[in-house]
Amino acid sequence: MKSQITNALSDFFFEYETPRQVLVRNRRVGVVCRLIQLGVLAYIIGWVFIYEKGYQSTDTAVSSVFTKMKGVGYTNVSGRETVWDVADYVFPSQGDASFVVMTNFIITEGQKMGTCPELPGKHTCSSNADCKGGSFKRTGHGQMTGVCVNATKTCEVLTWCPVEDDTYIPDPPLLISAENYTLFIKNSVNFPLFGVKRSNLVEGIDGLYISKCLYDPADAPLCPIFKLGDIVKLSGFSFEKIAKEGGAIGIVVDWTCNLDVHIKHCKPEYSFHGLYGNANEMDEVRTSMGYNFRYAKHYIENGVSKRTLLKVFGIRFDIIVKSLARKFDIIPTLTAIGSGVGIFGVATVVCDLVLLYLLPKREFYKNMKFKYTDTEVQQDSESLALDSKDYSTFEVNAGQIQDKSNNPDSEAGSMETER
Incomplete structure (x- = not known):
């Protein structure tokens, strides 16, 4: 148990895993990949760093x-x-x-x-009934008294006069x-x-x-x-x-x-x-x-x-x-660089789509990129390996018995001499 824990810790700290890569020699895919990478690079340098000043922190006044x-x-x-x-x-x-x-x-x-x-032309009236005393109109100048002035044909109001x-x-x-x-x-x-x-x-x-x-x-x-x-x-x-x-x-x-x-x-x-x-x-x-x-x-x-x-x-x-106001700051600079490096992955995704689904030899590229396994084949392989192991063990034991019988110094040989 102790050795297993030691081995697990050793594997965790002292081993490094890297993904498997397939090198594809195809001009069209290569050109597409480089064009996308060039566009991403232009975006990072031109837009993020030069135009948006992504390497600087900002503040308002x-x-x-x-x-x-x-x-x-x-x-x-x-x-x-x-x-x-x-x-x-x-x-x-x-x-x-x-x-x-x-x-x-x-x-x-x-x-x-x-x-x-x-004023003439505003709140016209023909009789006192048209001027309700104590009421107001939104566009009026004051409170109506209930009197209609015949000279102007408008309602009389209590207000600042004239x-x-x-x-x-x-x-x-x-x-x-x-x-x-x-x-x-x-x-x-x-x-x-x-x-x-x-x-x-x-x-x-x-x-x-x-x-x-x-x-x-x-x-x-x-x-x-x-x-x-x-x-x-x-x-x-x-x-x-x-x-x-x-x-x-x-x-x-x-x-x-x-x-x-x-x-x-x-x-x-x-x-x-x-x-x-x-x-x-x-x-x-x-x-x-x-x-x-x-x-x-x-x-x-x-x-x-x-x-x-x-x-x-x-x-x-x-x-x-x-x-x-803007000023250089290492944190937004590293953030901009990190996001730019992440965007480079777009080129890999696009090229994989072209390889696996658009090119005439897409089945060949799929076989090169992916390794397929079958559960039934895996079980048969394990059974075959187990039978081979048993046969080998039997063969080894049989050989040992035969050696002992032919060896005069063995226990069987000594017994046979004593008779």
Whole structure:
């Protein structure tokens, strides 16, 4: 028992098994095999390593964005001159990554709480029965009092009076001068996996440069100051068209960095996109085009609470940070190599299919590749081997007996002499 265990352990630790291989000399199969292997090799080198950078690990950034607008606008509405600065036309004013710049507006001044008729053409009525008191309509301005105003043929409502009339949008936009406003973007990113921190104020971007530069894709691609007119133009829109009813534009800050080279090469790239609406369809009649919201300034006059209501049309800017950093790592490298070596097995599978099922000599190749056994033949062979062993044993014993009889020194011979 001990020797059997020792032999088993010895066989396990000191023996190596290798699969049997058959060398097939066939030009067509050989060419197919090499072409598949060449394709796999091109995939591993070209796609996995060169294009997908399979030898590098990746990380995305934790980002922070700060914005600041500069510029002054001027309007003259019904003889009333107004100068608009950053505090008036930017919403919200905290420097967020998403904000709105007002480019057009409809102003309704001196509103106070009271009763007044709805606008002509809206919620028409012929009698008080058509105006249910205490009810609201989704597109209305207030709560209906149950009175039908004969002068306008509309329902009377309790609301801020006079009601806003937004049927006409000023054209050209009142704040068309917003085209010359400038936007300053300050962005910082942190790649925690690699311990790398960067800012869009990269090497060479100092205070003197910022005071003079203006972003240009070719001449000043790293300048963090952008003219609104240039942003709209680079996104594919006409500023005058988008300023009338508003719109939304995304500013993408792309940090795609290869950290295997010097850190100074990790720089941002800016791109601009219309987030909704098609630049080629702005002139067509579309439902809910543009971007607008209402904003009210409340005040008290002669003890009466009043407000100035503005329906603001503007361009919404969303600053989106896109990041991906790569750096060499032995683990993904070995993983990519291992998977590539495994894919080489495809060539063997395909060539076996061609050999065993497509070629004219497929039966010959099957006999060379596979070794067949038959259970009945195996049993007959074992029986024959057993009979041969018994016969050999009998023959050996018979020979020994004959030798003993012929040997005078044997026990039988001595007995025979004594008689």
